[in-house]
Amino acid sequence: MHISPAQNTVLDPQTDPAPRTALLLDFDGTLVDITRTPDSVDVSRELVAVITSASERLAGRVAIVSGRSIAQLEALWPGSLPDMVMAGSHGQELKVEGTVDSPVHTDVFARLAAAASGHFADDGGIVIEEKTFGLGVHYRLAPALRETVQAWVAAMADAHDLFVQQGDMVFELRPRGADKGDAVRAIMALDRFEGSRPLYIGDDLTDIPAFQAVQAMGGAAISVGPRTADHSDEQLTDVRAVLTRIGEIGA
Numbered sequence: 001m002h003i004s005p006a007q008n009t010v011l012d013p014q015t016d017p018a019p020r021t022a023l024l025l026d027f028d029g030t031l032v033d034i035t036r037t038p039d040s041v042d043v044s045r046e047l048v049a050v051i052t053s054a055s056e057r058l059a060g061r062v063a064i065v066s067g068r069s070i071a072q073l074e075a076l077w078p079g080s081l082p083d084m085v086m087a088g089s090h091g092q093e094l095k096v097e098g099t100v101d102s103p104v105h106t107d108v109f110a111r112l113a114a115a116a117s118g119h120f121a122d123d124g125g126i127v128i129e130e131k132t133f134g135l136g137v138h139y140r141l142a143p144a145l146r147e148t149v150q151a152w153v154a155a156m157a158d159a160h161d162l163f164v165q166q167g168d169m170v171f172e173l174r175p176r177g178a179d180k181g182d183a184v185r186a187i188m189a190l191d192r193f194e195g196s197r198p199l200y201i202g203d204d205l206t207d208i209p210a211f212q213a214v215q216a217m218g219g220a221a222i223s224v225g226p227r228t229a230d231h232s233d234e235q236l237t238d239v240r241a242v243l244t245r246i247g248e249i250g251a
């Protein structure tokens with residue numbers, strides 16, 4: 001009788017219990033408080049310690065999923081977690097084992113950043129954030145200019161076949177065809193994450209596709225603050241509560 005390898009596999013409940021946990025984490029507004037400008041966030045020693053400890057408990061199944069580019073994230077992070085998986089630019093970039101995988105980028109966002117600087121030169125308080133795969137126009141310091149910013153961003157999206165993502169006091173131009181749900185699926189396909197159950201923690205509208213992705217895999221979505229609460233399985237109030245909750249999550 002032929003016995004295939006699959007039939008030979010015996011699941012032993014003693015050694016193969018419930019799926020192990022993987023932890024997928026948004027960055028801004030989830031691990032660090034939102035600040036007045038994107039460059040002024042603070043990666044505290046406590047945050048590094050919390051993530052390091054979680055990564056040890058979960059055998060490296062911890063990943064950051066951010067709208068920021070990998071280069072931006074690494075500049076903010078003090079280099080203490082070289083092996084951590086990072087998805088940047090809303091799923092356009094993936095860093096695994098120190099190597100960044102990403103599509104070829106064009107200079108469209110550099111050109112749009114220059115155009116935005118000119119367009120908003122007389123409007124105090126608009127912060128232009130150029131990314132490898134996107135352009136954020138922040139109006140946190142000038143909330144009255146929200147509609148002005150929205151109109152310019154919409155016009156640029158039309159002109160360059162881009163996608164507008166609304167965030168927390170920011171409109172962002174991005175390439176079409178990638179979101180944080182794609183990032184989650186790419187991470188969960190890595191060997192290190194195979195067979196695990198993902199928990200995703202996020203605070204903003206861009207996290208909702210990631211929530212849906214983990215829920216489709218039998219995982220759970222945890223919201224931070226009110227914006228994503230209706231889409232989540234568990235609700236946390238703020239960054240402080242996130243760090244406490246991460247400390248509780250075991251393998």
Ligand SMILES: [Mg+2]
Nearest residue numbers: 026028029204
């Ligand atoms: Mg966020």
